[in-house]
Amino acid sequence: MTLPLVLFFVFAGLAVIGALLMIFLREPIHSALALILVMVALAVLYLLLGAEFIAAVQIIVYAGAVMVLFVFVIMLLNAGEEERTNISKLAHYVGWPLGIFLTVELVYWMLRAPVGGGASTAPLAPGDPTRDLSMLLFKSYLFPFEITSILILIALIGALVLAKRDS
Amino acid sequence: MNEIPISYFLVLSAILFGLGVLAFVVKRNMITVFMAIELMLNAVNLAFVAFDRARGGAHDGWVFVFFVIVVAAAEAAVGLAIAITVVHNRQSLNIERVNLLKF
Numbered sequence: 001m002t003l004p005l006v007l008f009f010v011f012a013g014l015a016v017i018g019a020l021l022m023i024f025l026r027e028p029i030h031s032a033l034a035l036i037l038v039m040v041a042l043a044v045l046y047l048l049l050g051a052e053f054i055a056a057v058q059i060i061v062y063a064g065a066v067m068v069l070f071v072f073v074i075m076l077l078n079a080g081e082e083e084r085t086n087i088s089k090l091a092h093y094v095g096w097p098l099g100i101f102l103t104v105e106l107v108y109w110m111l112r113a114p115v116g117g118g119a120s121t122a123p124l125a126p127g128d129p130t131r132d133l134s135m136l137l138f139k140s141y142l143f144p145f146e147i148t149s150i151l152i153l154i155a156l157i158g159a160l161v162l163a164k165r166d167s
Numbered sequence: 168m169n170e171i172p173i174s175y176f177l178v179l180s181a182i183l184f185g186l187g188v189l190a191f192v193v194k195r196n197m198i199t200v201f202m203a204i205e206l207m208l209n210a211v212n213l214a215f216v217a218f219d220r221a222r223g224g225a226h227d228g229w230v231f232v233f234f235v236i237v238v239a240a241a242e243a244a245v246g247l248a249i250a251i252t253v254v255h256n257r258q259s260l261n262i263e264r265v266n267l268l269k270f
Binding site: 002004005008012015016019020022023028031032035038039042045046048049050051053054057058061062065066069070073074076077079091092095096098099100102103104106107109110111113129132133136137140141144148151152154155156158159160162163 | 171185190233238
């Protein structure tokens with residue numbers, strides 16, 4: 001076991017535990033904290049894959065901004081413990097088997113994914129990956145990048161319109 | 168020395184996505200359901216980064232991760248605004264009480 005492999009197993013385990021905790025904890029605020037654990041663990045895995053910039057964005061945008069928004073709304077709405085209802089038995093009795101089946105099937109097909117026969121995280125080619133990313137983003141993908149700003153503007157206006165009080 | 172098989176990352180991504188689907192189906196709290204969506208998007212991001220590493224060369228996969236993160240942030244903002252509106256109208260976050268469109 002080399003150090004990267006140990007790190008992978010530690011943080012992969014943390015991610016899976018966090019996801020399971022998110023399902024089994026009943027307070028929304030506890031679920032949110034478990035999800036933050038998953039996101040931080042994923043950021044470390046991005047580092048292991050050599051994606052430093054994505055890891056930084058993951059911490060800043062996901063674990064920072066998005067999850068703060070979630071926690072803020074949970075506090076604002078005073079969301080307490082999830083109530084158990086019996087309105088939809090279908091989700092309970094069909095959801096678990098189908099979800100587990102889907103997971104097993106996804107794992108099966110991912111194991112057969114054509115990634116080039118046992119490809120591994122061999123040392124990266126020399127160069128500056130973040131520079132390559134910015135070159136791609138501002139040259140090949142410039143138009144989608146600009147469209148994204150309009151998407152964010154629409155989301156901003158939509159959130160304002162939805163959340164404002166009726167006057 | 169620095170070698171982890173890419174398939175490990177892909178399997179982890181598949182497990183996280185499956186857990187996300189499971190949480191989406193079994194959770195009854197609207198905000199937790201949004202969190203399940205975020206978990207699925209994160210799992211897909213991990214698969215993108217892993218495939219990008221397996222392919223080598225240009226980092227197109229990272230650009231897609233970038234866009235997924237942007238869309239997830241926008242979706243969270245709008246979704247949580249909808250949650251606030253639902254609570255104002257129904258005094259409950261339980262998705263089973265929001266059944267106006269249910270057949």
